Amino acid sequence: MSYLSVGVSPGNVPVSHGNNLREVDRKIRLVELVLRCVIFGVAIVSTVLIATDTQVKEIFSIRKRARFTDMKVLIFMVVVNVLAAGYSLVQLVRCGVSMIKGSVLFSKPLAWAIFSGDQNVEILAYLMLSAVAASLQSAIYAQYGEADLQWMKTCNLYKKFCNRMGEGIVGAVLVCLSMVCLSGISAFSLFRLYDDDSSTGKCPT
Template structure:
């Protein structure tokens, strides 16, 4: 019987696994996860490097004022969050590649829950970091007349441009982390299906 349980001549249960289409989908999910984790790792490093190394000196009369990312707590949070996301994705990407090479299957529900929870947490952190940084960038670009906050990007245009590039990279990281969390949710909850992971090809 295809996709179910059969009985061999010796009355030993025999499992028949879904077919080529299921395996093809599982393979594509595996490849997509590896690609996304590598993408997060690269973009996270880029975002952290762009913002973390950004600075500009502005001379005002006889005084020199240097703008750094540490002057805005939201940018500090962005750098830390993307650095952590890059390191975490590198670790998980290596795990996925090793699992693919060994052909191992994730049947351990506690491990699946741990991966799912970590992916969810990283997605929330990445989204919070990019949202806070984007809000600070808007204030820097347009100011806030009601509170007499000036447009600092008029003075530090180079600094703001590079921060904007870092925020774009961080935004792509957050979107990729959300996608990864959906994949890990798929890998987890399929273990609770009718076959309970017997035909699962996820990690």
């Protein structure tokens, strides 16, 4: 792996060291697979938690229903979560096909294509981060209010609604962090190709 042995040609690496590197390489690819699974699973859970969150309150005989659509930013969050889940599903299918057919991703152009694909992870991570930051800000206003601007707390009225929404946002934070890690791993995988032409884009075997 180039980023652990820049400037060391494969022929100069002792066999035991080479085996260690192969082991680290296998572990990195396993981490990639786990991250893609985490993104897919958690994005689905987060979407369901947010999109189905609702609570009805009766205030002076007026029934009021809190819904995630009351905060426009949560609609944006749900859309980005669905995009993240869809993207990860496509990557997992690609990974599954590659595991069944064997290691088919030796070529540099294909590695570049995967790297470009993982730039979508970075774009999605940026989108997710925007949604998470804006949602967190809204959640803080809802939880604590903003006295200087006379924005009142709403979470003391809709406690159950707020708690579930908080769980959804925590899920989105996890998805966002996983995407950032995945994007970093993808970039390093491309660097590896330039010292050692093996294993980039493969799924763990």
